[in-house]
Each structure stands twice: as C-alpha cells, then as structure tokens.
Amino acid sequence: MRCKNCGCENDDNLYICQNCGSPLYDDGEPIVDSDNAGTQVFGAVESDMADGTADGTQMSAEEELRRMKEKQAEDKKKQTTAIIIVLVVVLLAVIAGIVFAVVHAKNAKEETTLSTVKVSQTTETTTEEKTTVTTTEKQTSEVSTSEVTTLATYNVSVNVIGNGEVDGENEYSDGDKVTLIANADDGYEFEGWYEGSKKISSDTRYDFTITKDRYLTANFVISESTTEGADTISGEDDG
Numbered sequence: 001m002r003c004k005n006c007g008c009e010n011d012d013n014l015y016i017c018q019n020c021g022s023p024l025y026d027d028g029e030p031i032v033d034s035d036n037a038g039t040q041v042f043g044a045v046e047s048d049m050a051d052g053t054a055d056g057t058q059m060s061a062e063e064e065l066r067r068m069k070e071k072q073a074e075d076k077k078k079q080t081t082a083i084i085i086v087l088v089v090v091l092l093a094v095i096a097g098i099v100f101a102v103v104h105a106k107n108a109k110e111e112t113t114l115s116t117v118k119v120s121q122t123t124e125t126t127t128e129e130k131t132t133v134t135t136t137e138k139q140t141s142e143v144s145t146s147e148v149t150t151l152a153t154y155n156v157s158v159n160v161i162g163n164g165e166v167d168g169e170n171e172y173s174d175g176d177k178v179t180l181i182a183n184a185d186d187g188y189e190f191e192g193w194y195e196g197s198k199k200i201s202s203d204t205r206y207d208f209t210i211t212k213d214r215y216l217t218a219n220f221v222i223s224e225s226t227t228e229g230a231d232t233i234s235g236e237d238d239g
C-alpha cells in the first residue's frame with residue numbers, strides 16, 4: 001500500500017505509514033486483510049469491532065501509531081546521543097591540542113632562556129678571563145718597567161766653584177746623551193770641568209753619554225781682563 005502523504009510503500013496489513021505515521025486508509029474505505037483473503041474491513045475501528053481481531057495478531061491503528069512514534073522518538077534520541085558524543089570527542093581533541101601547544105611553547109621558552117643564560121655565562125667567563133690576563137700582563141709590564149727604570153737611572157751633579165751657573169744637572173736614564181753648559185758671571189770666566197781632581201774638559205759645553213752617576217766640578221775664576229783693569233786703575237791712583 002502506497003502512503004498518500006509521503007509515497008512510501010507499506011505492507012498491505014499496515015494501517016498507518018511506517019515512514020511518516022499517516023493513516024493509509026480513510027474512514028469508511030475498505031481495507032484488504034492479507035491474512036483473510038477476500039475479507040474487507042471498513043475502517044480500523046469498525047474492523048476491530050466486527051471481527052474482534054479473530055486471530056489475536058491484528059493490532060489497532062492507534063497501537064501501531066503509538067509504536068511507530070515510540071520508534072521514531074527512540075531513533076531521534078539515538079541520533080541526538082551520537083551527535084553529543086561526536087561533539088564531546090571533538091571538544092576533547094581541541095582541548096588536548098591547546099594543552100599540547102601551551103606545553104610545547106613553555107618548554108621551548110625555557111630551553112631558549114637556558115641557552116641564553118649559558119651563552120651569557122660563557123661570555124662573562126671569557127671576558128673575565130681576558131680581563132684577568134690583560135690585567136696580569138699590564139701588572140707584569142708595569143713591574144718590569146719599574147724595575148728597569150729603577151736600575152737604569154743615573155744622576156748628574158755639578159759642584160760650582162766661583163761665580164757662575166751650570167745648565168744640565170738632572171736625572172737621566174742609562175744611555176742618554178747629556179749636555180752640560182757653563183755660564184760665567186760678569187768678571188769671571190770658565191776655567192774647566194773636573195771629575196775628582198782630574199780635569200776632563202776646558203770647553204764651556206761638555207757632552208757625554210751617561211752610564212753611571214756623575215759628580216763633576218765647574219771651576220770659574222776671575223777673568224784676566226778684570227784683573228788687568230784693576231791693576232791699571234790701581235797704578236793710576238798711585239801716580
């Protein structure tokens with residue numbers, strides 16, 4: 001029997017459509033009973049009242065409709081349950097993905113921070129080592145320079161006799177060139193350079209290379225012109 005509402009094919013012994021639940025027969029329309037060939041039943045209610053469902057297997061249209069609705073409700077409930085399960089699974093998958101991403105990002109950040117700290121510590125250690133080496137080298141250089149300066153510094157001292165001045169007295173390093181210049185005052189002249197009792201030069205300029213401490217004497221004497229002038233004045237006075 002084809003349903004007039006949805007067009008679905010149904011067994012001839014059904015009173016309502018198994019697809020949409022609509023009655024397959026109108027009130028008063030003869031119904032063919034496949035179990036009792038040639039027997040026509042007018043309407044579901046009349047059929048029940050007429051034969052009283054003689055074989056005990058024929059159910060009323062209301063019972064069939066009720067069962068059909070229960071089946072549809074059960075199917076709908078199963079579909080809803082399946083949809084809920086799928087949504088829960090998807091939600092759990094999304095949460096797991098988010099947690100994994102957060103943990104991965106945190107681990108990556110910690111690894112990056114640890115690497116940065118290690119590099120920084122290595123750089124600081126290298127810098128400290130270089131600074132220590134440089135400082136040690138500098139201190140060694142300063143000590144060496146100080147020792148060399150202390151061991152290779154000499155003094156030049158000049159004792160002046162008479163009226164005059166000497167330029168060049170000072171402290172010198174080993175191997176330096178030294179120049180001494182004698183400047184006589186008016187009425188005096190430079191007589192010579194002495195080292196101890198030995199006369200070493202008569203020039204007003206004395207050059208030498210220093211290799212030890214030197215103690216010299218510059219001797220200035222009254223010039224002869226001054227003495228002659230004094231004698232002349234003295235003779236005139238006597239006359």
